Amino acid sequence: MICDNIRINEDGNLTFAGLDTIDLAKKYGTPLYLMDEDKIRENCNIYKDALKKYFGDSARVLYASKAAAFKRLYEIIDDEDMGIDVVSSGEIYTAIKAGVSLQNAYFHGNNKTDFDIKYAIENKIGYFVVDNIEELDAIEKESSRQCIIQKILLRLTPGIDVHTYEAVNTGKVDSKFGTAIETGQAEKMVEYTLGLKNIELCGFHSHIGSQVFNSDNYLNGSEKMLDFIADIKSKLGYETKVLNIGGGYGVRYTQDDPIIDIDANIKKVSEFIKKKVKTLSINMPQIIMEPGRSIVGDSGMTLYTVGTVKTITGYKSYVSVDGGMTDNPRYALYQSPYTVMIANKAREKEDFKYSVVGRCCESGDIIQEDVMMPKAKRGDIVAVLTTGAYNYSMASNYNRITRPPVVMIKDKKDYLAVRRESFEDLVRNDI
Ligand SMILES: Cc1ncc(COP(=O)(O)O)c(C=O)c1O
Numbered sequence: 001m002i003c004d005n006i007r008i009n010e011d012g013n014l015t016f017a018g019l020d021t022i023d024l025a026k027k028y029g030t031p032l033y034l035m036d037e038d039k040i041r042e043n044c045n046i047y048k049d050a051l052k053k054y055f056g057d058s059a060r061v062l063y064a065s066k067a068a069a070f071k072r073l074y075e076i077i078d079d080e081d082m083g084i085d086v087v088s089s090g091e092i093y094t095a096i097k098a099g100v101s102l103q104n105a106y107f108h109g110n111n112k113t114d115f116d117i118k119y120a121i122e123n124k125i126g127y128f129v130v131d132n133i134e135e136l137d138a139i140e141k142e143s144s145r146q147c148i149i150q151k152i153l154l155r156l157t158p159g160i161d162v163h164t165y166e167a168v169n170t171g172k173v174d175s176k177f178g179t180a181i182e183t184g185q186a187e188k189m190v191e192y193t194l195g196l197k198n199i200e201l202c203g204f205h206s207h208i209g210s211q212v213f214n215s216d217n218y219l220n221g222s223e224k225m226l227d228f229i230a231d232i233k234s235k236l237g238y239e240t241k242v243l244n245i246g247g248g249y250g251v252r253y254t255q256d257d258p259i260i261d262i263d264a265n266i267k268k269v270s271e272f273i274k275k276k277v278k279t280l281s282i283n284m285p286q287i288i289m290e291p292g293r294s295i296v297g298d299s300g301m302t303l304y305t306v307g308t309v310k311t312i313t314g315y316k317s318y319v320s321v322d323g324g325m326t327d328n329p330r331y332a333l334y335q336s337p338y339t340v341m342i343a344n345k346a347r348e349k350e351d352f353k354y355s356v357v358g359r360c361c362e363s364g365d366i367i368q369e370d371v372m373m374p375k376a377k378r379g380d381i382v383a384v385l386t387t388g389a390y391n392y393s394m395a396s397n398y399n400r401i402t403r404p405p406v407v408m409i410k411d412k413k414d415y416l417a418v419r420r421e422s423f424e425d426l427v428r429n430d431i
């Protein structure tokens with residue numbers, strides 16, 4: 001199995017976090033998102049322990065909540081004593097509703113609106129991660145109006161191409177995110193920031209991309225950032241306190257993805273950073289990382305019920321499930337690979353090839369092409385593995401399909417974290 005929280009029981013059913021998925025499908029209905037709370041906490045602790053071990057007590061892990069955001073998840077992250085990366089007022093609102101203090105919240109995004117800036121400052125956001133010079137002006141104006149000094153990091157693009165899929169390749173010079181080091185604009189932005197009265201520059205941020213397995217990308221990114229930090233010190237006398245090296249480590253969607261050892265990777269990154277800091281004679285900044293996918297990805301699974309099974313003679317066979325791109329748009333967007341199984345036939349021979357598709361009025365509504373599975377029939381339960389990241393958070397109501405519930409599993413006990421949307425929810429805002 002691609003993750004140790006997935007097994008097959010004596011009935012030949014797939015189990016997740018110790019529970020029979022067929023029982024869960026019966027209890028809650030499908031489509032259904034499952035999330036393994038123990039795995040989320042385990043992933044949090046791998047990061048916390050490694051950062052502490054290799055970068056010392058000051059290092060911090062933030063959870064990039066765009067990967068999956070709902071109240072219970074923010075509570076768990078808060079309970080794990082981690083900070084959060086938020087990208088919208090909606091995420092901020094959800095975190096507040098979960099009782100999370102925003103002191104360790106970092107507000108990202110390439111286009112924070114005036115409303116966002118006002119709302120975040122009113123709610124005492126810890127840090128803005130400022131994307132560009134215009135945004136700096138807007139934050140300075142609002143900080144001055146609210147008579148505060150706002151802490152910020154500047155988001156820089158180190159000019160790294162991590163060769164992941166294009167939609168998540170964010171560290172290149174030509175990117176909608178951040179300000180480029182290579183063009184000289186980053187340096188100008190630092191100089192400008194240092195002249196602002198209501199802003200305290202704490203340091204710098206870069207995020208090279210997502211679903212990254214090779215730490216060399218982080219070394220290259222960190223090298224560019226540290227060279228910049230040294231350059232800024234010598235030119236402007238500014239000593240950087242914080243360096244946030246972003247998130248991005250990958251998860252295993254299929255057997256083809258490597259098993260990643262986060263601890264060993266962070267060790268490698270830390271050795272590189274410490275050596276480089278010494279060579280450049282700069283102070284060691286506080287190191288922050290902000291993983292999303294690798295905290296929640298393998299803690300998730302989606303269950304569906306099979307409806308139509310159709311063979312087009314001479315072409316291929318389709319298995320249609322009761323969800324689709326509305327709860328998982330990642331194949332439609334990026335042709336993302338997934339492991340797909342029939343949960344009630346987990347031990348049976350996989351000798352039929354199917355396209356597993358959703359129920360939306362859209363040919364691109366595909367979960368996965370060319371999946372080898374046992375012979376499927378109406379009523380079977382299909383499990384799509386590793387759906388914890390960027391599934392619930394990217395779900396939509398296309399075709400007025402209601403979003404599935406999220407059921408969490410802790411110590412082999414299931415509980416509802418997000419209710420299934422109702423038809424009434426669909427018309428709630430219709431006038
Ligand atoms: C600024 C920033 N930080 C963190 C993340 C989290 O990345 P991942 O989910 O790949 O860990 C993202 C998304 O790629 C991001 O844009």
Ligand SMILES: N[C@@H](CCCC[NH3+])C(=O)O
Nearest residue numbers: 066168170210330389390
């Ligand atoms: N939504 C993307 C990841 C975006 C990363 C955010 N910067 C995915 O599903 O892979």
